[in-house]
Amino acid sequence: KAGVTQTPRYLIKTRGQQVTLSCSPISGHRSVSWYQQTPGQGLQFLFEYFSETQRNKGNFPGRFSGRQFSNSRSEMNVSTLELGDSALYLCASSLRTANYGYTFGSGTRLTVV
């Protein structure tokens, strides 16, 4: 079966711009989570969605937002980009909760210049 698909794989944006990243989970998975990975901070939880509802949110500024659609596909948006937003953004899907274990996508590498 198809894995978790994240698009685009690479992105270069300018400070102040906004960006939207997309994630298509494994068929049947209703939970989608987003993580930011940087060399300094490691993997940090952004938010988690289940059945179109945000169930949990990490400690990130309001510039980071997300949503989930009725087909479980998810998008995350970052507005007013800062240099520090440069990171690998990983999407992970799960049947219902993190207890089941995540299946991760290959990530979107965002570079802010």
Next chain:
Amino acid sequence: AQTVTQSQPEMSVQEAETVTLSCTYDTSESDYYLFWYKQPPSRQMILVIRQEAYKQQNATENRFSVNFQKAAKSFSLKISDSQLGDAAMYFCAPTQGGSEKLVFGKGTKLTVNP
């Protein structure tokens, strides 16, 4: 906030040998799950093994096994008969907050020498 400590930033092992990666964590929860993930240079995170905290029996998945000590909040990963394809970053991650997220350690970079 929950913390996860992987005290070995880097480890190396000879092919076919055994290596153990350490992980300790801090949690106030009684019911949780623990995971080890690997991230090869291709950057896709792959689930290695899953442990349910209420089970005393240590999880095993082929060449991968864990030593789970709940009271000590320790969760180490043993890789037997190491293969070149095992080279990757390994992350320890317990669930937190009603199982809606994982909290990751900083990772251990494993090198496998031929």
